[in-house]
Amino acid sequence: MQDINYLLLFILVMAVATFITRVLPFILLYKISDHPMLIYLGRYLPPVMMVLLLIYCFKDLRFSTFDDGPAELLALLLVVALHLWRANALLSIMAGTGLYMYLSQSLVLAG
């Protein structure tokens, strides 16, 4: 029972802390939401964030061996090429993921 109480309090603390990080800008910036600086950041931050989140997904790649890097790069190239060609998000994502799963599971690039 002691353990369950600890777990429940733990979950509460983590839930509140996570929510604070999400709600803070809405509270702090509410009064100045039409400030030119915020409109400017609101426009340019999303493209920047997409690139940062993308690179963050691959932060552990070392490119030191042949099976660590090329599969990711090839699959990403397919996603970009397909998306520029057909502009169908689901198609680009599924095709890229399929290629990646094939390359990484079959290890055709290894050795």
Next chain:
Amino acid sequence: MNKSLLLSAFKATAPVFFGYIPMGIAFGVLFNELGFHWIYATLMALVIYAGAAQFMAVGLLANHAGFTEVAITTLLLNSRHLFYGISLINKFKTRGLRKFYLIFGLTDETYSLLTGTRPTDDKDQTNFYLLITVLNHSYWVIGSTLGAIVGANISFNTSGLDFTLPALFTVLAIEQYKSVRESWPFVMAFAVAFVSIWLFSRENMLLMSILLSIIVLLLLQRTKKSPEVIHRGSL
């Protein structure tokens, strides 16, 4: 609620489905090893709803960490969320419980979809945002619960399926380019990301590169005219 809106929300969130289900299962499997009932994995996915924080939680729980430590590490780990609201403060045109839920559900992937997609009819925007948030949240809850129930008995090879998330960010980056029509934010973000990996640790690169990017953006703002009306394409 009209059907076509629900359908387009399903289409928009499908890549997140394929990312959250395996990631949620991975969390559930890890959580299962702590020996708690699976219902607590469901509870965590429901009320915390943060991937990285929940993975960290397994380690903290195993070490019986103090609540101050839990609070501080969670705040630090999730501090990137602080910058998500900046882009959405003028886009959440609702109040009360609905707004509360939209803010609560602001994960990396939900943020990306909300800033990168738009319903065909603009008056549906709030409902579309809510649908995206509810769907993503439910994928995460389902995945976490499955993982905790099935636990170690699971044995299908999903290795590589989580590539849907980087693929989603790539597609959304292209969509962002179509609406912004300027390449410098992308070039800048790449440069900043590599500088932060080089200067700081790989673990801290996300937060550090967000901070650096905002500094660079603000420095560049002085040299630019005020931006025109924000126009975004739809996914």
